[in-house]
Amino acid sequence: MCQHQPPCPSADSADREAAHLVAHHPEQGWSLLCNGVLLFEDTGELLPDGQVVAPRRPPAAGRVTTAA
Template identity: 60%
Template sequence: MCSHTPVCPSAEAPDADAAQADSRCFEQGWTLLCNGILLFEDTGQLRPDLAAVAPRRPRRGAAGKAVAA
């Protein structure tokens, strides 16, 4: 599927969201990666096998700052 050099990571790879963008829709908040992953603005994903990956948002402390999980 990928024609980039070097080849982008597959959809099953741990770093799959590092693939190059094929198309984007900023108004709707999504990017289609060349490995078939639909990446959303909130870091959620829809994989080519239609599996949904929940957003990976950092936890927030009482002061609104990100805290380690």
């Protein structure tokens, strides 16, 4: 899929998120990378083979919980 030189990381490599953007839709919360990975704003991913990578975003900082 990638036509860049040097080629972008493949969808199954650890650094797959370093691939070039093909489409970016921040209003919808997703981007398509040239290796076929759909990258979501919550850091979740959908790989070209249909595998889902769960979001890795840490819990919101500064969130305060109160006891009832």
